[in-house]
Amino acid sequence: MEDKSFSSGSHSYKKSEVDGEYYCYCGLPSPRRTSWTRLNPGRRFHGCGRYREGSKCQYFKWIDRKFSHRATEVILELLEGRNQPPPMLMDELEDVDSMQAQMKGLTSLVDHLKMEVSRLKIERNFYRALIVFLFSLVVYSNVK
Secondary structure, three states: OOEEEEEEOOEEEEEEOOOOOEEOOOOOEEOEEEEOOOOOOOEEEEEOOOHHHOOOOOOEEEOOOOOOHHHHHHHHHHHHHOOOOOHHHHHHHHHHHHHHHHHHHHHHHHHHHHHHHHHHHHHHHHHHHHHHHHHHHHHHHHHO
């Protein structure tokens, strides 16, 4: 998987070319969310996965263009005309999205660390063999 970094002024983010995921400034995957505010109902965005935890990351990127005034009115009318889940349930769903994004980032980190441990074990075994060889060489030199 190849990542590319992009920057704009003092901000930067990574976008994976393979799976199209966005990452916040914390380096965690940025889950796609949907705004249900009166100003932007139904509008999708990416944000920091830890924003509810008080993260200072402040990563935010709209996916959709702003809807026309009439489209916003229609969406609000549709939302008012149906039974919406309680706001608490919507918050819990967003929390699940954040936790899944964090879990994905942590899984990636664990995989990286496992590879690093494997590399270090191989390196350790090499140095052990080198020490044994050098010790044998010293012993052989002293025997002659």
